[in-house]
Amino acid sequence: MLTRFTPVWFVHVYLLSCFVPMTEAQATMTGRSWRHFSVFWPFMLAGLIGRRELVQAASSTIDGIPVAPTGRADRAPASSGSATSEDSSDDGSDQVSGSSRASGPDSTSDFDDGWRSVPGDDLAVAEELGGGLPSEHLASSSAYKEHFDDMPVHDAYLQLFCQAARLGGILFGDNVADSTVLTEATVNDMDEAAKVLGVDYIQTLYGHVNTSKLHRLVQHLSDELRNRGNLWEGDRSVNEKLHGSCKRMFKRSNKRGPGVALQMMRCEEAQSAVIRELCDADEDAAASVPRGQSTTRRTDEDGSTVVAHVSDGGSSGDAAASDGALVDRSGASAGGNNSVQTPPTQTSQLTVSGRAQRVAVGDLRRIPALASLGAVLGISDDCCVTQHRTVRIMARFEWGAPPALQHLRATDSFFGDSWYSLIRYEGNGGSLCWGRLRLVLRSINGQPRSCVVVQRMHRAASRPGCVLSRYGCVRLAWDFESAEDTHPALEVVDADRILRAEDVQVDWYDLGDRLGLGATPTNKTNSPAERRVSRYFTNAFYPWTSREQQPGL
Numbered sequence: 244m245l246t247r248f249t250p251v252w253f254v255h256v257y258l259l260s261c262f263v264p265m266t267e268a269q270a271t272m273t274g275r276s277w278r279h280f281s282v283f284w285p286f287m288l289a290g291l292i293g294r295r296e297l298v299q300a301a302s303s304t305i306d307g308i309p310v311a312p313t314g315r316a317d318r319a320p321a322s323s324g325s326a327t328s329e330d331s332s333d334d335g336s337d338q339v340s341g342s343s344r345a346s347g348p349d350s351t352s353d354f355d356d357g358w359r360s361v362p363g364d365d366l367a368v369a370e371e372l373g374g375g376l377p378s379e380h381l382a383s384s385s386a387y388k389e390h391f392d393d394m395p396v397h398d399a400y401l402q403l404f405c406q407a408a409r410l411g412g413i414l415f416g417d418n419v420a421d422s423t424v425l426t427e428a429t430v431n432d433m434d435e436a437a438k439v440l441g442v443d444y445i446q447t448l449y450g451h452v453n454t455s456k457l458h459r460l461v462q463h464l465s466d467e468l469r470n471r472g473n474l475w476e477g478d479r480s481v482n483e484k485l486h487g488s489c490k491r492m493f494k495r496s497n498k499r500g501p502g503v504a505l506q507m508m509r510c511e512e513a514q515s516a517v518i519r520e521l522c523d524a525d526e527d528a529a530a531s532v533p534r535g536q537s538t539t540r541r542t543d544e545d546g547s548t549v550v551a552h553v554s555d556g557g558s559s560g561d562a563a564a565s566d567g568a569l570v571d572r573s574g575a576s577a578g579g580n581n582s583v584q585t586p587p588t589q590t591s592q593l594t595v596s597g598r599a600q601r602v603a604v605g606d607l608r609r610i611p612a613l614a615s616l617g618a619v620l621g622i623s624d625d626c627c628v629t630q631h632r633t634v635r636i637m638a639r640f641e642w643g644a645p646p647a648l649q650h651l652r653a654t655d656s657f658f659g660d661s662w663y664s665l666i667r668y669e670g671n672g673g674s675l676c677w678g679r680l681r682l683v684l685r686s687i688n689g690q691p692r693s694c695v696v697v698q699r700m701h702r703a704a705s706r707p708g709c710v711l712s713r714y715g716c717v718r719l720a721w722d723f724e725s726a727e728d729t730h731p732a733l734e735v736v737d738a739d740r741i742l743r744a745e746d747v748q749v750d751w752y753d754l755g756d757r758l759g760l761g762a763t764p765t766n767k768t769n770s771p772a773e774r775r776v777s778r779y780f781t782n783a784f785y786p787w788t789s790r791e792q793q794p795g796l
Contacts, residue, residue: 281411282784284404285711286748381448390443398710403444405714408784410436416790420643423790425472434465488514588646590636590739595693599631599685612681612698612730619696619733622688629686632657634695638743644788649744653680653695665747666697669740677701677719677745677781678734693738698731703778706752715783718750721774729771746785750778 381387382396391399413433416422441461445452459467489507496506587593605624607613617624632654637646651664663679670676678697686692699722705712712718721731754762757776767773 278411278415279786281408282782282786283748284408285401285714285716285784286751286780286782384447386447390447394708398708399444399448401710403440403448405710405784406436406440406444409714410440412784412786415786417784417786418640418642418644418788422644422788425468430465430468433468437461437464587637587648590741593635593637593648595685597631597633599629601627602630603627607682613696613733614730615724615733616682616696619735620687626688628682628684628688631683631685634680634683634693634738634741636738636741636743638787640743640788642788647788651680651683651695651741651744653683665745666695667742667745668697668736669742675742677717677747678736679731681733695736695738695741697734697736699734700731700779711780711783717781717783719747719779719781721777723775729774731774743787746782747779748782750780753778 382391382399387399391402394402410433412418413429413436416425437460441457445457488511492507492510493503495510496503603624604617604620604622604626607628607630608616608624620626620628632652634651636649636651638649639646651666652662653664655661663681665677665679667675667677677700679700680695681698682696684692684694684696687694700719701722703718703720705718709718723730724732749764754764754767754777758767
């Protein structure tokens with residue numbers, strides 16, 4: 244959660260105190276995990292960690308034709324049978340290996356091919372050392388000035404992470420009107436974004452990263468998309484998932500000798516027999532229904548499946564009512580009958596379900612954040628409201644994607660933690676507004692009304708040259724009615740005025756400036772003064788709609 248380029252000695256002390264030590268085992272992140280994690284990169288770590296500066300390699304030629312430099316420091320050629328790899332490695336190469344090669348003097352050896360051998364293994368190649376901090380001369384290099392101009396180093400790294408998140412969003416069809424269509428213009432846009440990320444940004448800030456993945460991303464992405472049309476054919480997650488049942492069978496065995504295979508086969512036979520018996524029981528239950536009746540299935544509150552008999556003579560609404568299912572305003576059953584239902588496209592078409600609690604307004608006003616609730620609702624403290632924990636909406640997306648069902652919550656305890664959703668909604672004059680849910684109401688003073696009470700947020704001025712603002716993130720702050728208020732202003736918003744949920748992140752740049760690099764939302768003081776100066780950003784990279792990674796499965 245650090246956002247500044249800081250001195251090396253301070254970074255060394257700070258990292259040792261907060262980073263996970265190498266001796267502690269951590270979960271391995273798969274490619275799909277990185278895909279979901281990349282949208283939070285710009286809001287986490289930017290501009291702090293890079294590699295050491297390395298001596299610039301001179302141009303080399305083969306038969307008079309210039310070739311790419313190896314990027315290695317000057318090193319005397321090892322003669323045949325004279326010095327071993329261990330002796331030749333004492334030239335300080337581990338002090339300068341890594342990156343930022345564009346910012347140093349020009350020197351290299353024509354006999355150095357860039358590879359390092361491993362003692363005792365003639366076929367292995369030593370890994371390139373790295374992991375240092377960016378040099379203080381990085382910002383003065385010609386490559387840096389060409390791509391980042393006068394931008395500070397920490398903003399340059401932030402722009403790299405924003406570009407990576409943007410490219411990932413384009414690759415997976417995030418937040419577009421039609422994620423099933425891939426046009427030539429989109430492929431060209433992806434190809435250009437990949438070259439900017441891999442060549443202009445990564446090579447400038449981290450040096451020549453010689454990996455096959457980066458090469459394929461920069462050089463072969465557009466050809467792969469034009470030839471295949473998708474990137475899912477290289478996804479091995481389906482095959483890996485199918486191994487799960489075999490692994491569970493192996494854990495049940497004694498793991499000894501050749502009898503393990505026989506034990507796994509018996510386990511598979513028993514599993515197949517159980518599944519077959521369950522299918523036969525379902526068929527027998529369906530065959531036992533008298534003629535003139537149909538069966539409907541619904542899930543009870545405890546999670547068990549209940550088979551109910553519905554007479555064909557009654558109407559669909561009566562049948563649903565006798566089955567205990569919910570009936571929407573159009574009269575179609577939500578419990579599951581044989582009629583074809585039209586999926587809802589508006590929030591007003593959704594049914595209201597779940598338990599609610601009747602609470603007096605005076606009791607709610609004891610919460611400091613809801614002190615002005617009575618004035619906002621226009622009722623006295625003796626009046627009651629029906630409070631709920633969840634509201635369902637049909638989210639409307641500004642990029643033209645079809646509406647999607649979303650669950651918004653306002654509760655102090657949801658699986659042991661509080662959950663107050665942040666939303667964007669239509670203001671009274673049709674303006675775009677943001678806020679945080681504090682209450683979900685089903686009725687006010689005995690009058691049915693599906694609405695929410697939100698703490699208002701408003702746009703805040705961005706700092707000059709803000710990278711996040713250039714990528715579409717909106718800077719927000721809490722909205723107060725007057726200078727004497729200690730909590731943000733409240734507003735009643737009908738459920739059909741909510742556009743969609745919003746992912747909001749802390750402005751770490753502002754937080755670090757005010758409270759230091761060690762400040763987090765959990766350890767800062769929750770005071771009225773802090774609430775007034777706190778700043779946030781909407782996450783423009785969050786994939787609210789996305790292309791299916793495995794279409795047709």
